[in-house]
Amino acid sequence: MTRAMGRLLDDAAEGGRITPDEALLLYTDAPLHALGQAADVVRRRRYPDNIATYIIDRNINYTNVCVTACKFCAFYRAPGHKEGWTHSDEEILRRCGEAVELGATQIMLQGGHSPELGIEWYERIFAAIKASYPQLTLHSLGASEVVHIGRTSNLDHATVIARLHAAGLDSFAGAGAEILVERPRTAIAPLKEKGEVWLDVMATAHGLGVESTATFMMGTGETNAERIEHLRMIRDVQDRTGGFRSFIPWTYQPENNHLKGRTQATSLEYLRMVAVARLFFDNVNHLQGSWLTTGKDIGQLTLHYGADDLGSVMLEENVVSSAGARHRSNRTELIELIRGAGRIPAQRDTLYRHLAVHRDPAEDPVDDRVHSHVSSTALNLVPVAAAG
Numbered sequence: 001m002t003r004a005m006g007r008l009l010d011d012a013a014e015g016g017r018i019t020p021d022e023a024l025l026l027y028t029d030a031p032l033h034a035l036g037q038a039a040d041v042v043r044r045r046r047y048p049d050n051i052a053t054y055i056i057d058r059n060i061n062y063t064n065v066c067v068t069a070c071k072f073c074a075f076y077r078a079p080g081h082k083e084g085w086t087h088s089d090e091e092i093l094r095r096c097g098e099a100v101e102l103g104a105t106q107i108m109l110q111g112g113h114s115p116e117l118g119i120e121w122y123e124r125i126f127a128a129i130k131a132s133y134p135q136l137t138l139h140s141l142g143a144s145e146v147v148h149i150g151r152t153s154n155l156d157h158a159t160v161i162a163r164l165h166a167a168g169l170d171s172f173a174g175a176g177a178e179i180l181v182e183r184p185r186t187a188i189a190p191l192k193e194k195g196e197v198w199l200d201v202m203a204t205a206h207g208l209g210v211e212s213t214a215t216f217m218m219g220t221g222e223t224n225a226e227r228i229e230h231l232r233m234i235r236d237v238q239d240r241t242g243g244f245r246s247f248i249p250w251t252y253q254p255e256n257n258h259l260k261g262r263t264q265a266t267s268l269e270y271l272r273m274v275a276v277a278r279l280f281f282d283n284v285n286h287l288q289g290s291w292l293t294t295g296k297d298i299g300q301l302t303l304h305y306g307a308d309d310l311g312s313v314m315l316e317e318n319v320v321s322s323a324g325a326r327h328r329s330n331r332t333e334l335i336e337l338i339r340g341a342g343r344i345p346a347q348r349d350t351l352y353r354h355l356a357v358h359r360d361p362a363e364d365p366v367d368d369r370v371h372s373h374v375s376s377t378a379l380n381l382v383p384v385a386a387a388g
């Protein structure tokens with residue numbers, strides 16, 4: 001390692017703000033282990049309690065009907081397609097009830113951009129969920145849905161956000177960011193709102209008191225410089241609003257879609273991204289490592305590359321799974337992955353507050369029903385006692 005690179009890593013580890021050019025240099029040239037070590041120094045300073053978190057939630061994909069036709073998406077069906085579906089209110093509520101029974105604290109409603117669903121549909125379902133399950137946090141939709149609902153219902157973005165919030169939406173998920181840089185975004189999602197619009201909607205939401213996360217789907221053909229530019233765009237907005245609670249990168253899954261296997265980020269590229277993100281985002285509190293798209297071993301390794309959170313058990317997930325993400329896990333396994341990385345596992349809520357800290361393995365929760373499920377079919381719910 002050159003002396004200049006060593007100095008840059010030391011400065012970044014000490015918390016000095018790094019420029020996009022420096023981030024790109026670290027991403028492409030820093031020795032892998034030194035890069036991870038620098039990110040881990042930052043993580044340890046931010047979380048000296050040595051805790052790494054997970055959450056129990058359920059993605060409920062309410063419709064697969066979508067007019068936006070992203071090339072990387074294996075989940076959607078065009079309006080009128082015979083395989084298109086939209087869940088009834090009763091079905092969505094039933095799935096929320098199952099989630100509550102399994103200990104979920106958060107629901108992520110995510111779906112296609114159906115021209116049939118105007119703002120009244122979302123208001124009705126959010127209000128119904130909150131009326132039946134007030135204990136659930138609705139961390140749902142995202143900037144793309146706001147844009148779509150605004151178009152469908154002829155409303156400006158601020159009005160859409162305010163009405164969704166009033167109906168029960170607590171915070172926005174960061175999905176739909178994909179890559180915000182114009183060239184690669186247009187190549188993979190030409191009908192989606194521009195990256196600048198995605199950020200503008202998020203900034204508007206933050207200004208109205210609705211916080212969110214920010215995501216990155218890497219590996220669809222973007223350059224290294226474009227990867228770092230994605231981070232820069234988010235950091236600049238965060239400087240103004242402070243509303244992004246966490247940054248969540250994952251890797252594009254290449255099956256059953258129009259991009260096919262054209263490109264995908266490697267495990268090492270993913271780890272480098274996680275570490276650089278921790279060093280670059282001096283203004284974002286949390287960093288989530290993905291096990292769903294990269295596998296549990298890489299997910300566990302992210303905890304040594306700056307991540308402080310392993311995300312969700314995912315009682316249901318259909319969108320990324322449709323494109324080939326085969327990894328499944330359960331609560332016991334996530335706890336063991338975190339403990340195996342030398343961290344203290346803790347279940348968190350949407351606001352990253354610790355709900356249960358698992359210090360003693362002998363007292364770990366035992367409920368093997370709490371596992372990932374691609375749930376177009378119903379969960380197999382049996383009483384805990386009967387399940388042994």
Ligand code: SF4
Nearest residue numbers: 066068069070073112
């Ligand atoms: S990623 Fe979302 S917006 Fe894009 S086609 Fe799939 S469902 Fe539609």
